Amino acid sequence: MIPKNRLFHALPRAAVAGLISLALPWSTAQSQTVNAAAKYQQECAACHMAYPPGMLPQASWKRILGHLNKHFGTDASLDEASLRELSIWLPANADTFRKVHETPPQDRITQSRWFIRQHDEVPSATWKRVAIGSAANCLACHSGAAKGNFNEDDVRIPK
Template structure:
């Protein structure tokens, strides 16, 4: 028995002036329209870049989210936001608490593991904060040195009794304890 073939039906044309196949969409018919479309694309790209930077920097505000970290670390200094150092640096800091920058800051094993895991999970991953600074010191990282370079912060500021050293963030950054290092909240003490 032979198979019967049926002719393929093409859908009826909706209107005689509408082509059967879609025509490639012309992006721009005039130079002004092309410029407007490029500008719109750049705005979208810039907004995306700013959003990813804000997302990376938003980790700075998580410093108070672990009570144990706040309790143990902020007892001696500001509880540095974990996003200021990469995970490898935090692991070395936590592993060397018996000689923590000249001080014995030892913790029991459970606290050390809990804080270490939290620091690693919230460590800096953006290009700005992922570099391992010399001696794992925040104040020796490239981004810190750029932000606090001579001309921005004079050398005599660090010597003031009210500041003491570059690691005393809260002396100038009034919101440092909440992870806020924005320029609008800087007050350089006399």
């Protein structure tokens, strides 16, 4: 037992020792997270915006990854290593947006309750504008969408 007058000095050393012991696994996990995020950006943003993983629940990401050969009408198949990496990273980072509570129909972000609520003032004709194309084209109105910024103050709806 540490005497009471030495307890104060022992705690910081114990905390530092604990942090040092966690450093290696953390840096390895951090590296894997960076690699997976880069892989997600590389693979998914080649065709559409790489939606923030937090916009969908885990179950949606698992289904999407399980059916990439029929990804919303397109074959978006990945090599085994990329699929394995993203199958860990996407569900681990899923449903982090505080609005995401349920699985949207067909795992479509644009059909989620929170998305519909956020865009209820947007007339349906707006989505059909050539400069927008569909509700799934977040970048058309949210210039910071690629970085996860969907601040309403930054919205600019194209004519």
